[in-house]
Amino acid sequence: EPEVTQTPSHQVTQMGQEVILRCVPISNHLYFYWYRQILGQKVEFLVSFYNNEISEKSEIFDDQFSVERPDGSNFTLKIRSTKLEDSAMYFCASRPQGNIQYFGAGTRLSVL
Amino acid sequence: GNSVTQMEGPVTLSEEAFLTINCTYTATGYPSLFWYVQYPGEGLQLLLKATKADDKGSNKGFEATYRKETTSFHLEKGSVQVSDSAVYFCALSASSGGSYIPTFGRGTSLIVHP
Numbered sequence: 001e002p003e004v005t006q007t008p009s010h011q012v013t014q015m016g017q018e019v020i021l022r023c024v025p026i027s028n029h030l031y032f033y034w035y036r037q038i039l040g041q042k043v044e045f046l047v048s049f050y051n052n053e054i055s056e057k058s059e060i061f062d063d064q065f066s067v068e069r070p071d072g073s074n075f076t077l078k079i080r081s082t083k084l085e086d087s088a089m090y091f092c093a094s095r096p097q098g099n100i101q102y103f104g105a106g107t108r109l110s111v112l
Numbered sequence: 113g114n115s116v117t118q119m120e121g122p123v124t125l126s127e128e129a130f131l132t133i134n135c136t137y138t139a140t141g142y143p144s145l146f147w148y149v150q151y152p153g154e155g156l157q158l159l160l161k162a163t164k165a166d167d168k169g170s171n172k173g174f175e176a177t178y179r180k181e182t183t184s185f186h187l188e189k190g191s192v193q194v195s196d197s198a199v200y201f202c203a204l205s206a207s208s209g210g211s212y213i214p215t216f217g218r219g220t221s222l223i224v225h226p
Contacts, residue, residue, distance in 0.1 A: 091155065099212040100161070101158075101214065105153065
């Protein structure tokens with residue numbers, strides 16, 4: 001069964017460093033998403049992407065964040081200068097038409 | 113705005129016990145309701161859904177009924193197994209200009225002992 005793939009499963013970085021989290025959505029899906037979950041808290045929406053542009057973003061998604069679909073298969077989330085509070089699990093999701101999203105296993109980001 | 117409230121965990125049960133995880137919501141409009149499950153080391157998987165009042169979603173022995181009058185979508189299973197140990201997330205999704213961004217609850221951890 002097709003699935004959303006995220007790499008790496010765990011990323012450790014120093015505060016102030018740039019990180020890129022990678023996702024390969026399901027191949028015929030049209031809409032792509034990033035979410036994060038700080039330990040013990042809710043899953044929070046960050047950004048949605050459709051037709052090669054951001055369609056919606058939350059207040060969390062500030063200038064430190066960017067997304068890109070560089071080659072038609074990958075969908076990346078970049079954090080330009082990480083802060084301690086960026087430590088969280090980051091989930092990628094994709095969907096075809098309709099309202100069901102398919103999620104990856106997540107990347108745990110630890111900022112030291 | 114939209115919000116989802118679900119019972120805090122962990123919920124600890126013995127195998128074959130009855131499970132209920134409560135979920136209530138507030139939403140504008142007429143949302144679809146979902147339960148997602150996250151097994152250890154895996155992503156969020158859709159467990160079941162319901163799109164209108166009185167709909168019952170079911171999968172793998174789990175059930176939840178969309179109750180508009182009580183704004184609830186409680187998850188139930190008659191006899192849990194050790195393999196059901198996971199984190200369960202209640203969520204709602206209301207179309208807003210074609211956007212289907214779900215609002216999640218905090219998640220409830222279920223631990224089932226043999």
